[in-house]
Amino acid sequence: MDEKSLHNNVGARLSAPALGDGRSPGEKSTCNPKLHIGVLALQGDFEAHLKALSQAASKLGVEIETRAIKLPHNLEGLDGIIIPGGESTTIGKLMVEYGLQEGLRQKIRAGLPVWGTCAGLILLAKETDNALAGQPLLASMDICVRRNAFGSQRESFETDLSVPVLGEAPFHTFFIRGPAIESAGPEVEVLATLDDGTIVAVREGPLIGTAFHPEVSGDPRFHYYFLRIVQSVKAGAMDDTTGTIR
Ligand code: GLN
Numbered sequence: 001m002d003e004k005s006l007h008n009n010v011g012a013r014l015s016a017p018a019l020g021d022g023r024s025p026g027e028k029s030t031c032n033p034k035l036h037i038g039v040l041a042l043q044g045d046f047e048a049h050l051k052a053l054s055q056a057a058s059k060l061g062v063e064i065e066t067r068a069i070k071l072p073h074n075l076e077g078l079d080g081i082i083i084p085g086g087e088s089t090t091i092g093k094l095m096v097e098y099g100l101q102e103g104l105r106q107k108i109r110a111g112l113p114v115w116g117t118c119a120g121l122i123l124l125a126k127e128t129d130n131a132l133a134g135q136p137l138l139a140s141m142d143i144c145v146r147r148n149a150f151g152s153q154r155e156s157f158e159t160d161l162s163v164p165v166l167g168e169a170p171f172h173t174f175f176i177r178g179p180a181i182e183s184a185g186p187e188v189e190v191l192a193t194l195d196d197g198t199i200v201a202v203r204e205g206p207l208i209g210t211a212f213h214p215e216v217s218g219d220p221r222f223h224y225y226f227l228r229i230v231q232s233v234k235a236g237a238m239d240d241t242t243g244t245i246r
Pocket residue numbers: 084085086087088089117118119120122147148176177178179
């Protein structure tokens with residue numbers, strides 16, 4: 001199977017773990033290998049992600065090793081990657097300058113779990129209706145996004161989002177000159193919308209995109225959700241016939 005169809009299969013078959021997975025926070029499973037998570041650290045808010053990841057890992061009862069990704073060799077041996085917020089034009093430019101674009105693309109095609117927040121979401125989108133000409137992108141998720149979608153009054157705002165995969169309690173989060181997801185393909189699961197229906201969080205197989213900044217809310221549930229996806233992919237826990245995680 002070539003890399004593209006492998007990725008498509010992962011995308012089609014992986015169904016997301018919900019938090020109500022029967023495991024209480026902190027409970028260790030008998031088979032719980034250490035997770036290696038990288039956060040792209042070219043520009044933007046990567047330290048808050050590292051902190052939220054450690055909190056989520058201890059809730060999940062899994063050992064984690066986090067690393068800042070700055071150079072291609074930092075991609076080796078990772079189980080999952082976060083692409084943080086910042087300025088997508090700058091991150092994209094640095095990604096090319098530091099020789100990371102092709103390596104990241106290959107990892108994504110091979111089915112590695114990747115989560116893009118805000119500028120990271122823009123980099124992951126296959127279509128951006130107002131990207132700058134020649135803006136380097138990873139173009140991996142079947143979504144179309146609009147950069148800086150919220151008018152000047154709401155350019156930055158905080159809100160309580162309903163995110164069913166995180167449980168019933170609303171997720172308080174921050175939009176900082178964020179993008180909106182204008183359309184999503186058939187394989188894309190919508191995880192959250194604003195009250196007016198604007199899509200702001202999506203998942204496509206092992207790829208997640210959020211238009212906001214979950215790392216500054218002090219609520220590690222989104223990071224926990226991402227780690228559960230990473231764990232499932234690492235364990236190869238996908239049922240080929242039903243598409244569910246075993
Ligand atoms: N407006 C930024 C962009 O277009 C994203 C902002 C953010 O990541 N907080 O890239």
